[in-house]
Amino acid sequence: xxxxxxxxxxxRRVLALVKHLGIDAECIEVDIKAGxxxxxxxRALNPNGKAPTLVDGExxxxxxxxxxxxxxxxxxxxxxxxxxxxxxxxxxxxxxWSNSQWSSAVAPFYFEHVIKPAFHLGDTxxxxxxxxxxxxHRLAAILDAHLASHEHVACHRLTIADFHMASMACEWxxxxxxxxxxxxxxxxxxxxxxxxxxxDPWPVKHGATPTPALA
Numbered sequence: 001x002x003x004x005x006x007x008x009x010x011x012r013r014v015l016a017l018v019k020h021l022g023i024d025a026e027c028i029e030v031d032i033k034a035g036x037x038x039x040x041x042x043r044a045l046n047p048n049g050k051a052p053t054l055v056d057g058e059x060x061x062x063x064x065x066x067x068x069x070x071x072x073x074x075x076x077x078x079x080x081x082x083x084x085x086x087x088x089x090x091x092x093x094x095x096x097w098s099n100s101q102w103s104s105a106v107a108p109f110y111f112e113h114v115i116k117p118a119f120h121l122g123d124t125x126x127x128x129x130x131x132x133x134x135x136x137h138r139l140a141a142i143l144d145a146h147l148a149s150h151e152h153v154a155c156h157r158l159t160i161a162d163f164h165m166a167s168m169a170c171e172w173x174x175x176x177x178x179x180x181x182x183x184x185x186x187x188x189x190x191x192x193x194x195x196x197x198x199x200d201p202w203p204v205k206h207g208a209t210p211t212p213a214l215a
Contacts, residue, residue, distance in 0.1 A: 001025040001056040003067075004042070006032055007202065009110070009167040010064040011052040016163055016201035017068050021075040027203040065095050068160040079159045090154045094161040098168070105139045106168045106177065108132040113175040129176055140182045147184035151191070158195075166192050 003018065003025050005011035018025050030036035030051055037049045046053040046062040054061045054070065061067050072080030081087035109132070112124045143165075146153075153161040166189055172179045179185045193199050 001054065003027050004030050004045070004051055004053040004055075005203075006030050006037070006051045008051065010050070012170075012201050013064045013160070013163045013167045014052045014054070014067050014071070015203065016167075016195075016198045017071055017079070017160065019201055020195065020197035021071065021077050021079075023071055023075055029203070065099075065160070065164060068163065072160065078157070079163075081155065081159070087155045091159050091161045094153045095164055098161070098165045101139055102143070102165060103168055105132070105136040109136070109175040109177050110168070110171075114171070133178065137178065137181075140179065140185060144182035144184045147188050151188070153188075162188075162192060163198065166198070170198075 001024065003011075003014060005015055005027055006029065015027060017023075018027070030042065036042060037051065042053075043049055045055060045060055048062060050062070052062070052064060052067060054067045056070075056074075059070070061070055069080040069082075072078070073082050078084075078087075081091065108128055112126075112129055116122060116124065150156065152158055153165055169177060169179065169185070169189060170193070172186075172189065179189070
């Protein structure tokens with residue numbers, strides 16, 4: 001099994017799951033600066049030119065949610081409840097919410113505080129973040145209310161929905177996300193950081209200099 005990755009939030013979900021489940025996989029970092037995501041050989045695997053991408057024999061998958069479900073099936077993990085249709089629906093609800101709403105709300109904060117510095121795109125646009133803040137507050141209130149009676153996002157246990165949603169917020173203290181005002185979100189994120197594979201999902205590259213994660 002091969003997993004192509006870059007240091008970004010979507011691959012983080014997959015790499016954390018690989019490490020957490022103890023899956024044997026060759027993790028191959030794509031060289032963004034050398035145009036690796038645009039290379040014809042990579043586009044043949046993932047026509048979107050994004051990461052992660054999984055190749056396992058004749059199976060090629062892109063999109064982190066699909067890859068995580070595949071990995072759980074491979075490992076027999078109920079982090080994707082393959083044998084429980086009702087639980088599948090619950091996980092899918094939060095994956096869908098994450099993709100359609102949560103991701104868009106946190107994206108401006110990642111762009112200003114992570115992508116801009118990484119690619120030298122200029123100073124932080126605090127006015128843009130002020131404009132984005134009301135929508136993030138609205139969604140944070142929904143999630144915080146849910147987490148008031150749930151330790152995890154779905155199924156009352158750790159699932160791929162936790163990894164999916166937390167990847168977009170794990171650096172909240174450094175990106176002006178207002179989660180200090182939402183104690184249940186902060187508690188949830190901090191608890192996930194006690195999982196070794198989540199706290200440090202990146203493959204070891206001996207002698208390499210750490211680089212910041214991209215959104």
